[in-house]
Amino acid sequence: MKKLSLSLLLILSTFFTANAQSYALQLTNSDLNCYLDIFSHGKYLIKLSYKNAPDLMMSQVLSFGKYEIKNNGDYKLTDSTNDYVITLEPVSDNKVFMVKDGFGWMQMNYFVRNSQKPSSPLSVLDNFLSHQDLLKYREKITNDKNNFKKGFYQSDFNPNFTFNANENGTYSIKFYSLELSNGRWKKENNFLKLKDNNLTSDFFMMVDSDSKLKSVLIPGDFLMSRFSKVR
Secondary structure (H helix, E strand, O other), rough: OOOOOOOOOOOOOOOOOOOEEEEEEEOOOOOOOEEEOOOOOEEEEEEEEEEEEOOOEEEEEEEEEEEOOOOOEEEEEEOOOOOOOOEOOOOEEOEEEEEEOOOOOOOOOEEEEEOOOOOOOOEEEEOOOOOHHHHHHHHHOOOOOOOOOOEEEEOOOOOOEEEOOOOOOOOOOOOOOEOOOOEEEEEEEEEEEEEEOOOEEEEEEEEEEOHHHHHOOOOOOOOEEEEEEEO
C-alpha cells in the first residue's frame, strides 16, 4: 500500500512542462480557494486552500487522477481513488473551464487560468492510494457490526472538517464554510455508505469499535482521518 500523504502545506512547483496549466475556481466562500492543476502527462490535481493567517496558506487535496479530451472538446477528469468523474467544458481558448459535472458546488462554476505553471509538483500524485489499493484496504476490514450513533462529528485532525449524519438518512460533509458533499447515508455492516447527490461513485466511512468514524476515503481526506461525535 502506498504511503498516505498528510495535508499539503505551502506546495511549490518543482517540475512542469510547457503545456501544464493552473486554474482557480471562482468561489463565493471568502475564506477558501480551489485550484486545478493540469499536467501535460494527462494527469490533474484539485486542491482546496484555507487562508488561516495573513502569510500562511493550508492546502488540502480534494481530487487527483487522469484526464482525457473527448471528441466534443470537453475534459473528462476521472478521480484515481474514488473513480468519480468531473467534466469540464473549455471556454475562451482553454483559458476558462465551465464545470458541467462534478461536485454540486462546482457545477456551472468556472475555473479560470491564473498561471502556466502548476501550483503543485507532479510527484505529489504518487503519494496517494489508487482505486484498487482502496478496494483491497476495505476488504481487509472486519464486518463486525459496531455501534453507530447518528449526529455531528469533527475530524480529530482538523475540527473544521465535519461530517453530519442526520436522522432522516441524509448527510453533509463540510470543509470550513464549504459543503463539500451531501446526499444519503446507509449503514452496511461496519461501513457508512455515502451516496453523493451529484456524483456517480460512493464514499465510505468505517465505524470503529469505540463508535468513532474513520474516513475510507471521503472527499477532501487522504489521511484516513478519525471523526469524533460532538453532538
